Amino acid sequence: MTTKRGLITDSFKVVKKARNGVKREKRPTPPPPPQKEPETETVREEELQRLTHFDLNWIFGPCTGISRLQRWERAKLHGLSPPEEIRDLLLQTHTDPEYNLSLWSEYPL
Amino acid sequence: MFSDISAQKEASSLLCRPASEDQGPVFERTSLAYSLCSERYTVGERSFSRQYAHIYAARLMQMRPLLSERAQQKWGQDVLIRKLCDLETGEQCCIVGTLFKRMELQPSILKEISEEHNLLPQPARAKYISETDELILEDELQRIKLEGKIDRDKFVTGSVIAIYGAEKNDGKFTVEDFCMADLPPQTPRPALSSDRFVLLVSGLGLGSSHADSMLGLQLLVDMITGQLGDQGEQSGAATISRVLLAGNLLSQSTQDKDASTKPKYLTKKTQAGSVEAIRLLDELLCQLVASVPVDVMPGHHDPTNYTLPQQPLHRCMFPLSSVYPTLQLVSNPHQAKIDGVRFLGTAGQNVCDIQRYSSMDNHLEILEETLRLRHLAPTAPDTLGCYPFYQKDPFILEECPHVYFSGNAPTFESKLIKGPDGQEVLLVTIPHFSSTQTACLVNLRTLSCEPVSFSAFSADDDEESVMNVSH
Numbered sequence: 054m055t056t057k058r059g060l061i062t063d064s065f066k067v068v069k070k071a072r073n074g075v076k077r078e079k080r081p082t083p084p085p086p087p088q089k090e091p092e093t094e095t096v097r098e099e100e101l102q103r104l105t106h107f108d109l110n111w112i113f114g115p116c117t118g119i120s121r122l123q124r125w126e127r128a129k130l131h132g133l134s135p136p137e138e139i140r141d142l143l144l145q146t147h148t149d150p151e152y153n154l155s156l157w158s159e160y161p162l
Numbered sequence: 163m164f165s166d167i168s169a170q171k172e173a174s175s176l177l178c179r180p181a182s183e184d185q186g187p188v189f190e191r192t193s194l195a196y197s198l199c200s201e202r203y204t205v206g207e208r209s210f211s212r213q214y215a216h217i218y219a220a221r222l223m224q225m226r227p228l229l230s231e232r233a234q235q236k237w238g239q240d241v242l243i244r245k246l247c248d249l250e251t252g253e254q255c256c257i258v259g260t261l262f263k264r265m266e267l268q269p270s271i272l273k274e275i276s277e278e279h280n281l282l283p284q285p286a287r288a289k290y291i292s293e294t295d296e297l298i299l300e301d302e303l304q305r306i307k308l309e310g311k312i313d314r315d316k317f318v319t320g321s322v323i324a325i326y327g328a329e330k331n332d333g334k335f336t337v338e339d340f341c342m343a344d345l346p347p348q349t350p351r352p353a354l355s356s357d358r359f360v361l362l363v364s365g366l367g368l369g370s371s372h373a374d375s376m377l378g379l380q381l382l383v384d385m386i387t388g389q390l391g392d393q394g395e396q397s398g399a400a401t402i403s404r405v406l407l408a409g410n411l412l413s414q415s416t417q418d419k420d421a422s423t424k425p426k427y428l429t430k431k432t433q434a435g436s437v438e439a440i441r442l443l444d445e446l447l448c449q450l451v452a453s454v455p456v457d458v459m460p461g462h463h464d465p466t467n468y469t470l471p472q473q474p475l476h477r478c479m480f481p482l483s484s485v486y487p488t489l490q491l492v493s494n495p496h497q498a499k500i501d502g503v504r505f506l507g508t509a510g511q512n513v514c515d516i517q518r519y520s521s522m523d524n525h526l527e528i529l530e531e532t533l534r535l536r537h538l539a540p541t542a543p544d545t546l547g548c549y550p551f552y553q554k555d556p557f558i559l560e561e562c563p564h565v566y567f568s569g570n571a572p573t574f575e576s577k578l579i580k581g582p583d584g585q586e587v588l589l590v591t592i593p594h595f596s597s598t599q600t601a602c603l604v605n606l607r608t609l610s611c612e613p614v615s616f617s618a619f620s621a622d623d624d625e626e627s628v629m630n631v632s633h
Contacts, residue, residue, distance in 0.1 A: 111302055111303060112302070114215075114216065114219035114220070114223065114302075115213070115215040115216055115219055117212075117213060117215075118211055118212035118213055118216070118550075118552070119212060119216065119552050123552065123553070126553070127220065127223075127552065127553045127554075130553065130554070131220070131223035131224060132227070133223065
């Protein structure tokens with residue numbers, strides 16, 4: 054009966070307060086990232102844009118199923134002079150799947 | 163040739179009293195410098211997640227510069243080389259691209275499973291060409307139908323060629339002339355001082371029900387190991403410095419499909435036919451490798467991967483013979499330099515596949531055609547199984563071989579052809595040993611080839627006797 058009357062939050066006051074406290078404390082700190090993020094985000098977007106352009110350049114052959122670096126190296130091997138900055142970018146960011154896999158990598162074969 | 167060497171001693175050493183109590187003469191087998199050049203046919207990582215678009219793209223990337231150069235040689239330095247996307251109607255130009263032959267009769271899995279048609283599976287045919295076939299040229303972006311002076315039936319899908327002509331108003335390209343990449347550059351072979359032979363055999367067909375081929379096979383082994391004939395023959399056998407088994411060591415009948423269709427409790431105790439055949443092969447190889455270096459290539463019916471390039475058979479299948487360093491288990495296609503003479507060839511799948519999809523019938527003719535196209539297996543991956551390469555097409559010939567062979571042909575044929583830049587290539591089609599009882603001997607000094615037949619008791623051949631090893 055008592056449970057029906059009271060709100061569930063009544064019996065968990067401490068927890069709720071603690072959460073509120075944490076949120077309030079954190080609020081001052083997050084602002085720096087949002088300020089920085091737009092900048093890194095635009096850099097990232099611009100880089101990904103460049104890589105997408107590389108993917109869509111038909112001269113270097115099909116891009117599905119192989120990594121961007123593999124495609125770059127194939128193009129180099131056959132003397133198609135792919136842009137060097139793409140390779141530099143790929144080598145810098147080789148751990149990030151969003152960078153090293155092609156535009157269509159999410160799609161099943 | 164081999165027969166002359168064998169017959170150099172006039173007095174036969176067989177029908178006479180033994181000269182003395184001690185051993186007869188010992189013939190030292192000539193050993194040759196040998197280097198395997200098959201790295202390009204070994205597949206390291208095996209990723210099948212790629213599509214075949216890459217292999218066609220890489221093929222065109224590799225062939226385009228070669229063909230542009232050939233086109234300029236043939237039609238003048240100022241010939242207009244266009245991409246299909248820049249093509250203008252009525253303009254005389256040259257286009258480099260990959261051929262595609264649209265074939266009505268080509269078996270298609272999609273056609274067979276489509277429920278709308280509800281067709282019966284098409285029967286296997288010897289030839290899939292028909293009157294309605296169309297030849298189409300593709301480059302990186304577009305395709306165009308071809309007509310005019312180009313033999314539609316002869317060409318196969320996947321060949322990269324350069325065509326010369328003009329596009330007509332109906333959107334078709336009228337071909338006036340075409341050119342192929344022709345023979346790749348060749349390093350000259352060293353001049354050898356004496357006759358040395360390499361024996362090529364294919365299609366041993368072990369494990370088949372025809373036991374009569376076993377006699378021929380044993381005679382072959384005895385001839386190579388010098389246990390046949392008189393001293394002249396034995397000294398001749400000593401000049402055979404290497405044996406190359408070009409695929410289909412096992413017979414097709416070892417590949418019984420029962421295991422997949424029969425219930426398991428029925429096949430539980432039966433052994434695969436290939437087990438016994440491999441054991442037989444091991445015993446046979448053991449006799450050979452104790453005396454002569456042997457290259458063993460897998461073929462269509464052998465227990466390795468199906469797709470080209472076929473990887474070498476595994477050593478553990480040959481417990482007896484694999485302890486000898488003279489046993490070389492190699493890939494198919496196989497490339498090796500024997501005493502400076504470059505050998506390249508396959509077990510014959512590429513040739514048989516082209517035979518099915520073009521009007522050419524003669525294996526030697528097809529072999530020459532692949533050399534002129536500068537591609538070992540143009541129909542891979544279309545109608546011939548092939549690993550999905552992405553970086554390079556390993557079947558493009560980068561260096562011209564001196565001996566170019568294909569196994570499992572119906573008959574023995576050989577021909578010496580000359581390339582435009584002075585290349586010399588011996589083409590050899592190695593016949594099925596199990597049906598023809600014939601092997602081929604290639605002389606490394608003169609680049610000539612002769613068949614050695616052991617068909618003593620075969621039905622169609624009654625003149626040749628066992629001891630008269632015909633040449």
